[in-house]
Amino acid sequence: MSLDHSASVTTAASNLPATLTASFLDRLTSQVAAAPGGTTVTTTAPYTGEPLAVLPASTVDDVDAAFARARIAQTAWAATPIEERKQIFLRFHDLLLERQKEALDLMQAENGKTRRDAFLEVADIAITARYYARNVKRLLAPKRRHGALPFLTHTTELHHAKGVVTVISPWNYPLSMAAGDAIPAMLAGNAVVQKPDTQTALTALWARDLLVEAGLPADIWQMVIGRASTVGDPLLANGDYVMFTGSTASGRQIAQKAGERLIGASLELGGKNPMIVLPDADIDRTVKGAISAAFPSTGQLCVSIERMYVADEIYDQFVPAFAEATKALRIGAAYDFTVDVGCLTTPSQLETVTNHVNDAVAKGATVLAGGKARPDLGPLFYEPTILADVTPDMTLFEHETFGPVVAIYRYSDIEDAVARANATPYGLNASVWGRNGARARAVAARIHSGTVNVNEAFTAAWGSIDAPMGGMGDSGLGRRHGADGLLKYTEAQTVAHQRLQGFNAPKGVDQEKWAQFLTNALKTFKNVGMR
Template sequence: MTTTTNTGRVQTALPPSLTPARIARLATLVAAGARAQRVTTTSPYTGAPLADLPVSTPDDVEDAFARARAAQAGWAATPVADRKRIMLRFHDLVLQRQEEALDLMQAESGKTRRDAFLEVSDIAITARYYARSAQRLLSPKRRKGAIPVLTHTTELRHPKGVVTVISPWNYPLSMAAGDAIPALMAGNAVVQKPDTQTALTALWALALMREAGLPADVWQMVVGRGSSIGDALMAGGDYMMFTGSTASGRRIARDTGERLIGASLELGGKNAMVVLADADIDKAAAGAVAACFPSAGQLCVSIERLYVADEIHDAFVTAFVERVRSMRLGAAYDFSVDMGSLTTPAQLETVSSHVNEAVSKGATVLAGGKARTDLGPLFYEPTILADVTPEMTLFDHETFGPVVSIHRHRSVDEAVAMANATPYGLNASVWGRDGAEARKVAGRLHAGTVNVNEAFAAAWGSIDAPMGGMGDSGLGRRHGAEGLLKYTEAQTVAHQRLQGFTPPGAVNYEQWARLLTRAFKTLRALGVR
């Protein structure tokens, strides 16, 4: 058994930007009554108390929806050009004040500063894209009419109304603001429940959006357990955007189906990386580190399964293990460490139990394999396992931590079959020198996004293209045109002019049918759609 020998940094004090006064101000943005019960969050780096937040009741949620619905009419009537100006101001504020966001994300989630900066980058890109694309996406579109020239047909887009957003703890800025931005640009109001553990980061985004000019009631946040306020969240909105577990997603899909409202669900994943025989070993090994261990593996699109061509397997493993052994773990509010902490005790328990069970059933630890309480209460080493077999839980169940299993493949067909042998289908990665061949392999993988010679950022950052899961990884898409249009209702307005669909004058129906038949054949011959 080989374990990592990672050096680490421990920094226990909160950075100067996170004063008690600033944290208290953010807490006041929660939609909750003056006498609300309170909940205390803790910092993953140390386990010390971090924030004291009010807890919203079902009545608070209902009130938030009422205020959002009243505000939404005025927001929908606001010209898209004015919404654009607000969103671009928000973009600028996020970049100008990013140090505050980086400190908050690290304090609440335990991730590294470099991982937190990716969220800042993501929100800047998302805000800019939808600010500058909304007018084109929402403007009326001429469509082919039933009868050329005589039927004037237009597609209109109307906001859904009030969108419910439930966002997770692992990417607290990207998943909170990133899903609210297109909903707002489409003219909707938003009522959002961020995870309590990372609510401060979401509230920071809300504060900046209001500073940029968004009317206060158009975007509101509530805090509480799903078991307490989940029904109120489901009952109040006209559309549901959820990111979380597949089990919770199934319940939400059932409930939105009962209400006949739409939903977009990004759920679990057991993402695969395929390393082809012609891959550059050093680049692929470095890419595997970037694919498996961002935010300590607590990323929906991170890689948990590696399939390496038999011809280069041993050399790849040597290079990969060496890189993982040299990773710097730690709690530091700077860019000096490679991997931070897990976020919650529950996640540490899941990671530990998956690894321990696999080892007890014969898995081999090539790197990592243990918690690092010397660095903090929730640190776990980046871990590589070999000899993982189907009877082990982590073989096909999502671990959501810094653990990857590595397997050989003896042909491209075998690699594709193994990568696709999962009910999930969120993200995948393919590595090879022959880009055209790697793209062919990518097209055969059952995943909503596939990156070639990259971990996940290429597809995620291609904001003009859709992102989402197949199978048990969810339904619907964020990003691209669909990422905004899903928050709208399409309406067709068809204006029939001069001649309608009934026979004119003395023409009987039999003559009319023959006339239309000749017209259809002519249109077919002319190539008219």
């Protein structure tokens, strides 16, 4: 059954912004680590399907050469005083904000997202650069640790850069995911060889270009372009650590290969993120929050909400209000802030969204808003969609859609809502809404998820950059943000200096008496509260 689900429309723009000149794009593509005269790949603009840029494709030899250059440069970079490294990233912060129009235009042209969603990426990377630049000295400073024997063992924890880090970043958040993971790696003293997704590589190249302008040695951050089947193996064979954001299936393969080499990996993978609306939730505020939870970047966001569980007491008020607000969203392409929802990024993503919705409707789901593609606006537009009556036999019930589609369910008991929210192998992000903050936080703590937001969709947790962010279960391993987000790119080392007396018996003292002395000492340490 399908209800009326019309939505307001903004006509798609047909021309690229004036900032994206041929010379500007050529400057960016020239930074790809690829030998001249090789093969190329052409990207298209999602808004229109028209050609956007021609990028050189890297070969296996190109990747190997990039790592060779990076290893040479990394030695000097790691020896560069932290204060000097810090100042480069603070200059980058300022340049990023001053030149943000270039980044906004690039992200929209490559990804098809709205201006607002693109700006949030700029803000995110400004925060990331500032946070790690301001905190790197503290995070990497030698730390005194409790020694084995009080007063006799001087123990220090040190952190050394791993070397050259492999970063593989996705197309959905081309600035946040590219620069956001590379920044702490480089500040920690590593070089980075990165493969951004080809579709949105220009944005990553722009960030690199800006950081080099801010003073970063060019060989410290290098970009390779190509299919995983071509450049994936050398990226994993050469790196000293792997940071990957993408699908769970690919993450498993990368983890296996990293394990074979005994190198570390941090993986942010898929999600089927739940939102629980408690009986005391403020309807108006929660409706606005639900819009922000389900439809940013046209739903192509790892932490966006795809499942909503609404309490019986307010279901009949909340759901119609949410549907009406969804129908009122302005859909279209505009290089300004006049639209609310852009388009999908690739034809394959449009196919997935269409198949998921069609499968659900064919099996009895009710369309409360949206539910169809909009080729009249452009080749990859799809209306923000709300589905009710979704059942376990439908593909989107448990599989990630990664599009502007949310399934909504009714619940009568909070125990049931929590159980259903947790009935997934994923555990990336969740959201809880209610007026009673203490109660909402208590519910949040019971959800199996790396981040849970109360009265917010995902920005509160994501933007709290001093705290770790990452997934549980099939949503990945490792964390970005906070101390973990930088220290994972380092090798911890313990230096313990034993002074005066060690653990062997002093000269003239037999072992039995020495053992008894140490036994009494250990009891004393415990009794006086020593750690």
